[in-house]
Amino acid sequence: MRDALRDAERVTNDADRAAALRRAVDAYDGALAEGFDYEWIEVYREGIRRQALDAHLALATATADPTEALAVLEAAMRHDPYAEPIYQQAMRARAALGHLDEIRALRRTLTRRLEEIDAEPSEDTVDLADRLIAGLRQRRPAGQRNPRDGGRRP
Known part of the structure; x- marks a missing residue:
């Protein structure tokens, strides 16, 4: 996910940015180490969740098709x-x-x-x-x- 987010920051055109954001959104499948309750993990879990939600919002904004944007946003709602x-x-x-x-x-x-x-x-x-x-x-x-x-x- 982080590699895709890095790519989204580096690209110079909208199509490549949207493709990188799609990869980031697709890579996020829920909370980091879900089901484990380590004291140290919560800060990392929250940081990654926020990055994923930002990627969802950015992809929905970059998408011209409102139906596609809704699919991305509905996935984001399941995460937060x-x-x-x-x-x-x-x-x-x-x-x-x-x-x-x-x-x-x-x-x-x-x-x-x-x-x-x-x-x-x-x-x-x-x-x-x-x-x-x-x-x-x-x-x-x-x-x-x-x-x-x-x-x-x-």
């Missing part, structure tokens, strides 16, 4: 279900695809997960979700139903 930047980026990708209800679902999921650790979404995240939802509502002609939203009107 509490990281708001992942949810924010996923909301933007869902908005690019016109998925109104999925933005709401992401906001609910994040809220529920943060409650597990006695926290709540930041105002920035709530505001982003509200803006994206409002923007999608404005783009949809009045009275038009969206099959992705169960046929309900916004």
